[in-house]
Amino acid sequence: MAAQIWGSEKRARRRREISAKIAQMPELHDSKPLPFMTREEKIMESARKLTILTEKMGQIIDPTDPAELYHLNNEVLGLEGNPMALHGVMFIPALSAQASDEQQAKWLPRALRREIIGTYAQTELGHGTNLQNLETTATYDLATQEFVLHTPQITALKWWPGNLGKSSNYAVVVAHMIIKAKNYGPHPFMVQLRDEKTHEPLPGITIGDIGPKMAYNIVDNGFLGFNKYRIPRTNLLMRHTKVEADGTYIKPPHAKINYSAMVHVRAYMLTGQAIMLASALNIATRYSSVRRQGQIDKSQPEVKVLEYQTQQHRLFPSIARAYAFQFAGAETVKLYEHVLKEMKSGNVSLMADLHALTSGLKSVVTYQTGEGIEQARMACGGHGYSMASYISEIYGVAIGGCTYEGENMVMLLQLARYLVKSAALVKSGQSSKLGPLVAYLGVKSEPTSLIDRIPNSGFTEYVKTFQHVSKRQTLKAADMFFGLMEKGEKREIAWNKCSVELNRASRLHTRLFIVEAFVRRVNEIADIRIKEALTDLLHLHVNYELLDIASYALEDGFLSASQLDYIRDQVYLYLGKIRPNAVSLLDSWEFSDIELRSVLGRRDGNVYENLFKWAKSSPLNKTDVLSSVTQYLKPMMEKARL
Ligand SMILES: CC/C=C\C/C=C\C/C=C\CCCC(=O)SCCNC(=O)CCNC(=O)[C@H](O)C(C)(C)COP(=O)(O)OP(=O)(O)OC[C@H]1O[C@@H](n2cnc3c(N)ncnc32)[C@H](O)[C@@H]1OP(=O)(O)O
Numbered sequence: 001m002a003a004q005i006w007g008s009e010k011r012a013r014r015r016r017e018i019s020a021k022i023a024q025m026p027e028l029h030d031s032k033p034l035p036f037m038t039r040e041e042k043i044m045e046s047a048r049k050l051t052i053l054t055e056k057m058g059q060i061i062d063p064t065d066p067a068e069l070y071h072l073n074n075e076v077l078g079l080e081g082n083p084m085a086l087h088g089v090m091f092i093p094a095l096s097a098q099a100s101d102e103q104q105a106k107w108l109p110r111a112l113r114r115e116i117i118g119t120y121a122q123t124e125l126g127h128g129t130n131l132q133n134l135e136t137t138a139t140y141d142l143a144t145q146e147f148v149l150h151t152p153q154i155t156a157l158k159w160w161p162g163n164l165g166k167s168s169n170y171a172v173v174v175a176h177m178i179i180k181a182k183n184y185g186p187h188p189f190m191v192q193l194r195d196e197k198t199h200e201p202l203p204g205i206t207i208g209d210i211g212p213k214m215a216y217n218i219v220d221n222g223f224l225g226f227n228k229y230r231i232p233r234t235n236l237l238m239r240h241t242k243v244e245a246d247g248t249y250i251k252p253p254h255a256k257i258n259y260s261a262m263v264h265v266r267a268y269m270l271t272g273q274a275i276m277l278a279s280a281l282n283i284a285t286r287y288s289s290v291r292r293q294g295q296i297d298k299s300q301p302e303v304k305v306l307e308y309q310t311q312q313h314r315l316f317p318s319i320a321r322a323y324a325f326q327f328a329g330a331e332t333v334k335l336y337e338h339v340l341k342e343m344k345s346g347n348v349s350l351m352a353d354l355h356a357l358t359s360g361l362k363s364v365v366t367y368q369t370g371e372g373i374e375q376a377r378m379a380c381g382g383h384g385y386s387m388a389s390y391i392s393e394i395y396g397v398a399i400g401g402c403t404y405e406g407e408n409m410v411m412l413l414q415l416a417r418y419l420v421k422s423a424a425l426v427k428s429g430q431s432s433k434l435g436p437l438v439a440y441l442g443v444k445s446e447p448t449s450l451i452d453r454i455p456n457s458g459f460t461e462y463v464k465t466f467q468h469v470s471k472r473q474t475l476k477a478a479d480m481f482f483g484l485m486e487k488g489e490k491r492e493i494a495w496n497k498c499s500v501e502l503n504r505a506s507r508l509h510t511r512l513f514i515v516e517a518f519v520r521r522v523n524e525i526a527d528i529r530i531k532e533a534l535t536d537l538l539h540l541h542v543n544y545e546l547l548d549i550a551s552y553a554l555e556d557g558f559l560s561a562s563q564l565d566y567i568r569d570q571v572y573l574y575l576g577k578i579r580p581n582a583v584s585l586l587d588s589w590e591f592s593d594i595e596l597r598s599v600l601g602r603r604d605g606n607v608y609e610n611l612f613k614w615a616k617s618s619p620l621n622k623t624d625v626l627s628s629v630t631q632y633l634k635p636m637m638e639k640a641r642l
């Protein structure tokens with residue numbers, strides 16, 4: 001199963017080998033539990049480990065393999081981030097995709113050797129979503145052949161970029177490029193921020209940390225202002241766009257090609273989310289098979305809480321989602337790598353499809369991951385609320401994904417643009433022009449669903465039902481939009497008035513893609529036992545997801561009440577079937593105790609003794625009487641007693 005999750009036997013084996021090596025290297029372990037550290041201590045601890053990793057990486061992993069590097073980071077540095085998180089996630093991908101060969105030769109080897117630390121600085125205090133209204137300018141000075149970066153007012157300060165505040169000395173900065181008073185829109189520039197020797201900010205640069213956040217606090221998200229700060233013309237990233245010495249602008253082959261670093265993260269973050277969901281579920285499910293509370297049969301001893309159907313219903317559909325996201329994520333990364341290769345050689349024809357797909361997936365996956373992790377926390381009762389579970393930290397980090405890399409509603413609306421265009425093709429009889437991801441929009445469906453009507457139909461009737469509801473909602477939302485325009489409403493106003501319905505269509509389309517990716521994977525599996533276990537999970541997935549969106553299929557009678565009863569019964573049936581495999585389905589992800597950082601989720605199940613040990617190690621317990629008591633509470637009580 002680990003091979004299915006991680007992509008191959010070899011990958012799963014390598015992960016095990018890497019974890020075993022890390023277990024033998026105490027210098028790479030947390031020196032004390034992270035929840036007992038201050039933010040400053042955590043940042044120091046992370047930098048300490050990161051430095052050792054840089055020295056010893058070659059002994060542990062193949063540093064050229066991104067999957068191995070990702071695993072190493074998760075184990076050693078953890079999900080709260082590290083001083084170079086954005087360096088790998090966005091700075092290097094931005095240079096790789098947008099810098100010319102010559103620029104790459106100059107900067108990439110230095111970045112890969114970690115001679116410099118970089119980030120991606122785009123969002124500003126006043127604007128994040130609406131890139132067209134960013135305010136930072138890069139004005140070309142023909143006389144010196146330099147760009148002059150400037151922050152015209154406080155809202156133009158770069159705000160949020162990870163590791164910008166304190167760690168990075170370089171950044172890819174997105175600024176509006178102005179040449180001879182003409183604004184060419186947002187473009188990426190390579191900018192040195194700090195002196196390489198002293199790490200002091202360079203003159204003309206104002207920079208710092210934006211303060212503590214809900215989670216992800218090892219990352220120093222930062223602010224950045226420029227005061228007429230000059231960089232050479234050749235620091236504009238010039239793989240696709242060029243500015244010649246005389247100010248001549250050569251436009252890129254696709255207007256949004258400079259957005260590729262964002263698409264990169266949107267594609268790669270899906271498996272990251274799946275890992276966070278599976279981690280929280282691993283903790284909750286292991287704990288649920290240790291925790292005994294109450295009886296089902298009063299004549300029997302207390303049961304493990306995992307025996308309760310409500311507990312299974314809370315956890316198991318999310319286990320199925322974690323697998324589904326991992327499989328859909330793997331497909332998306334493959335597609336992204338293909339499109340990136342094409343893009344580098346000038347073929348931009350697949351960019352719109354990839355943008356639409358990743359926009360929808362990013363939104364649905366992060367939202368459902370957040371839901372699943374929060375349910376996992378609640379499933380642990382009181383101990384879930386303790387940082388000893390570590391689930392609240394996983395939650396805080398995961399839901400950051402709903403916001404970063406494009407706020408979820410906004411990204412769903414991006415997919416909706418693509419769906420509406422596809423609907424227009426269907427309506428104008430041009431269904432043959434639909435791309436493979438939306439081809440179902442042009443296919444006439446049966447009048448009613450055949451779920452529970454055809455024996456041995458596998459998952460086909462389920463997929464058809466998901467297709468039906470997605471198609472119906474897409475065409476309905478598109479009709480509403482076109483109808484408003486026909487009535488004379490301006491395009492943008494009409495769009496806004498339909499946007500809730502449009503986003504519903506985007507979610508349904510994306511959920512269909514996730515179901516299909518799961519089905520595709522199960523169909524590929526040869527090992528009979530693995531196929532069986534995953535087929536059970538897929539049964540739970542399709543039935544649970546369909547129940548969740550049943551109103552769409554009920555309102556036009558595509559599903560009947562009796563079919564809904566069948567679907568509900570299937571959910572209960574598969575909860576029971578999955579119960580014996582539940583812990584194994586999560587243990588198959590092979591997270592080590594080092595990586596999970598959870599007292600509740602310990603592999604050995606020795607929860608109570610270790611919770612007590614953990615509590616005793618709280619800094620508050622260093623002394624029996626705190627100074628808050630001697631200074632304030634004791635005098636207050638004494639005064640009250642007089
Ligand atoms: C390995 C990774 C694992 C884990 C990650 C872990 C940690 C990482 C932590 C944090 C990283 C966070 C980093 C950041 O957040 S960086 C900042 C990200 N910011 C955003 O995402 C901003 C979101 N906004 C946008 O993307 C755009 O503004 C927009 C909403 C898409 C609108 O852009 P705009 O230029 O105004 O375009 P429109 O006029 O609306 O659209 C015109 C046209 O272009 C199409 N389009 C837009 N984007 C793309 C694209 N990327 N590729 C292809 N096409 C695109 C758009 O759909 C429209 O097409 P039409 O045909 O419909 O006209």
Ligand SMILES: Cc1cc2nc3c(=O)[nH]c(=O)nc-3n(C[C@H](O)[C@H](O)[C@H](O)COP(=O)(O)OP(=O)(O)OC[C@H]3O[C@@H](n4cnc5c(N)ncnc54)[C@H](O)[C@@H]3O)c2cc1C
Nearest residue numbers: 120121122123127128129160161162400403404405406409
């Ligand atoms: C943990 C974290 C890490 C980050 N890292 C980076 C980084 O490394 N580099 C970087 O540059 N940025 C980074 N960001 C910033 C992030 O990319 C932005 O916060 C994000 O893109 C959302 O933009 P915003 O904050 O402007 O939200 P806003 O756009 O102000 O969103 C506020 C609300 O308005 C709604 N809204 C906005 N526009 C529309 C619209 N057109 N239609 C409908 N509704 C709309 C949104 O849906 C939302 O409900 C990070 C953010 C976080 C939380």
